[in-house]
Amino acid sequence: MSKKLPIFYSALLLTAVNLLLRFVGTSFQVYLSSKIGAEGIGLLQLVMSVGSMALVAGMAGIRTATMYLTAEEVGKKRPGNITWVLSGCTIYSLLCSSAVGILIYVFAPFLAENWIGNAQVVDSLRLFAYFLPANCLTGVMVGYFTGANRITTLAAVEVMEQLCNMVCTVLLLHLWAKNSPERACMAVILGSGIGSCLTLGSLLVLRLLEHAKASARIATRKRLLDTAVPLALADDLRTGISTVENLMVPKRLALYPGEISPLAAFGTVCGMVFPVLMFPTAILFGLTELLVPELARCRAAESDGRIQYLVRRSLRVALIYGTVCAGILFLCGEALCLSLYGQKEAGQYLRWFSLLAVMLYCDVVTDAMIKGLGQQKASVRYNITTNLMDVALLYVLLPRYGIVGYFISFLVTHVINFALSLRRLLNISGIRISWHLPLLTVAAGVAAAWAAGFVSQSILRSAAYIIILICLLFLARVLSKEDIQWLKGLIYKK
Numbered sequence: 001m002s003k004k005l006p007i008f009y010s011a012l013l014l015t016a017v018n019l020l021l022r023f024v025g026t027s028f029q030v031y032l033s034s035k036i037g038a039e040g041i042g043l044l045q046l047v048m049s050v051g052s053m054a055l056v057a058g059m060a061g062i063r064t065a066t067m068y069l070t071a072e073e074v075g076k077k078r079p080g081n082i083t084w085v086l087s088g089c090t091i092y093s094l095l096c097s098s099a100v101g102i103l104i105y106v107f108a109p110f111l112a113e114n115w116i117g118n119a120q121v122v123d124s125l126r127l128f129a130y131f132l133p134a135n136c137l138t139g140v141m142v143g144y145f146t147g148a149n150r151i152t153t154l155a156a157v158e159v160m161e162q163l164c165n166m167v168c169t170v171l172l173l174h175l176w177a178k179n180s181p182e183r184a185c186m187a188v189i190l191g192s193g194i195g196s197c198l199t200l201g202s203l204l205v206l207r208l209l210e211h212a213k214a215s216a217r218i219a220t221r222k223r224l225l226d227t228a229v230p231l232a233l234a235d236d237l238r239t240g241i242s243t244v245e246n247l248m249v250p251k252r253l254a255l256y257p258g259e260i261s262p263l264a265a266f267g268t269v270c271g272m273v274f275p276v277l278m279f280p281t282a283i284l285f286g287l288t289e290l291l292v293p294e295l296a297r298c299r300a301a302e303s304d305g306r307i308q309y310l311v312r313r314s315l316r317v318a319l320i321y322g323t324v325c326a327g328i329l330f331l332c333g334e335a336l337c338l339s340l341y342g343q344k345e346a347g348q349y350l351r352w353f354s355l356l357a358v359m360l361y362c363d364v365v366t367d368a369m370i371k372g373l374g375q376q377k378a379s380v381r382y383n384i385t386t387n388l389m390d391v392a393l394l395y396v397l398l399p400r401y402g403i404v405g406y407f408i409s410f411l412v413t414h415v416i417n418f419a420l421s422l423r424r425l426l427n428i429s430g431i432r433i434s435w436h437l438p439l440l441t442v443a444a445g446v447a448a449a450w451a452a453g454f455v456s457q458s459i460l461r462s463a464a465y466i467i468i469l470i471c472l473l474f475l476a477r478v479l480s481k482e483d484i485q486w487l488k489g490l491i492y493k494k
Contacts, residue, residue: 023279028166030340032184033272042250042267046116047185049246051128054104056239058097058132061231062089063139064371068227069220070147071296080215082148086207088220089140092228097136105129115247124185131193138196141203147296157202165195231371234380241387245394246270249406252398259402269403272346276336277353280325281364284318288368295372304430307373311429314365319438320473322361323445327465329354330449335458352407356414358442363418366425378424386417437478444472 033041066089073081104111108125112118145154169191177183246266253262291314298306329336333354334347370379390413397405426433452465473479 023282028169031170032188033267033341041271042263043116043118043121043181044185044188045267045270046118046246046250047121047124048188049243050111050115050125051189053239053243054100054128054132055135056235057232058093058100058136059139059232059235060092060096060136061228061233061235062093062096062136063143064231065089065224065228066140066143067147068296068371068374069223070144071294072300074148074297076300078215080213081218082144083212083215084218084220085224086140086144088224089143090137092224093136093140094133096232097133101129101132104132118182120182121185124182124189127186127193128189131189131196134193134200135196138200138203141200141207144207145203153206154203157199157206160202161195161199164198165191167191168194230377230380234383237380238383238387241384241391245387245391248391249394249398252395253402253406255399256402256405265403268343268346269349269406272337272341273349273353276333276340276350277329277357278360280321280329280357281361283321284361284364288365291365291368291372295369296374299373308429308431311369311425311431312433314369315362315433316437318362318365319358319441320478322358323441324466324469325361326354326357327445327449327452327469328462329357331452331461331465332458349403353410356411358445359414359418363414363421366418366421369429370421370425373425373428375424375428379421382417382420382424386413386420389413389416440476440478441473444469444476444478448472 032044066085069085069089070082073079073085105126108122108129109119111125112120112122142154142158169187172187172190173184177187250262250266253259253265256262259265291310295307295310298310330351333350334344337347337350338344340346367379390409393409393412394406397409401408448465448469451468452461455461455464470479
């Protein structure tokens with residue numbers, strides 16, 4: 001087995017890789033928007049919503065379950081048991097993904113006509129069903145390599161997958177799809193499926209080359225089901241409700257008197273604004289991807305001190321980073337969307353949602369730590385409650401307030417979800433946080449944004465915001481010399 005990296009260097013590697021992948025994905029979204037327009041992006045979002053629901057149902061929590069169980073065996077120094085963990089996870093994945101794939105294939109005409117409202121996307125849905133088992137098995141292998149801290153190997157394979165995906169999709173779009181939104185959907189699904197098959201084959205070969213010795217057979221079914229089923233319920237219900245929400249939004253928006261093209265408005269928010277809003281989370285993704293197995297190992301080893309340290313540091317990093325990104329997106333949102341998509345409307349929406357970036361980024365980290373500490377059932381409750389609330393609010397608000405109603409619903413449900421998750425995290429980790437730290441950080445961000453707003457050029461405005469914010473954080477003692485020393489220790493410590 002290859003040498004494992006410390007968590008900080010693993011996080012840096014995953015961050016670099018995911019920045020690259022997120023940049024490619026966002027660039028591809030910009031390319032699609034210029035090729036098929038806002039309404040075409042809206043149709044693609046609807047197709048991918050159904051596809052995402054099928055993927056989550058077929059995955060059935062297995063990726064995180066594999067990661068968690070692998071990390072437990074590593075933490076308890078029982079590497080021989082990993083063979084049986086992978087065996088159980090593979091059988092579970094094949095059963096779930098095959099069943100879901102058959103259902104999607106059979107009911108594709110019904111889904112296309114009654115859910116999406118376009119009978120020409122039947123072939124896209126059936127093509128997704130063909131690739132579903134391979135996509136889900138890839139999740140098993142990715143979970144294993146992450147839980148075993150094989151980050152270098154995983155990063156290289158994921159970059160290869162994305163390059164393959166991008167090349168295949170762009171070729172299909174140019175040579176076959178042209179300007180047809182329906183064919184564009186098929187091109188995206190086919191390119192993604194080819195990349196996923198390549199990743200699965202590569203990771204299987206690498207696992208076989210490890211020549212791992214299996215221990216005596218152990219029972220994994222109960223542990224697997226206890227971990228995967230709560231995750232599957234949470235993911236299935238959340239994605240199912242999210243799919244209902246996505247399919248409902250254009251129809252309810254059409255009832256708002258001031259909305260001329262509801263599908264285009266939906267495509268602008270979900271297909272243009274959200275990719276830019278969440279692009280900076282690629283920096284946090286390396287941290288969150290490693291927090292789940294790291295906290296699982298600490299929990300297995302009963303390292304309470306290490307758990308509390310990771311929770312405090314991770315929340316602090318997410319808070320400061322979210323404040324930096326929120327200010328930049330607010331100050332430069334219109335100019336950024338104008339250069340990417342050629343429209344000011346997306347930039348206005350981005351400024352609205354940028355106000356929530358601090359909370360959204362902290363929620364990403366909080367959710368990962370809850371899963372790492374084995375609180376999947378609590379996550380199920382929170383996600384179901386807030387997602388149902390979201391659907392109800394959208395149903396009522398969209399015909400009355402249009403996109404403003406969408407923003408209000410998004411704000412209310414995400415605030416409630418984050419508050420519940422954070423309270424749970426603090427209770428199980430046993431730490432207490434001082435609320436003056438987040439208040440001072442947000443206040444510094446608001447003051448820095450106001451001061452930087454007087455600068456005319458976007459790049460200089462962003463630079464001024466970062467400089468002013470850092471100075472204010474030092475003056476407010478949110479940042480200190482100890483933080484700089486901590487960062488240097490991470491970088492230079494072997």
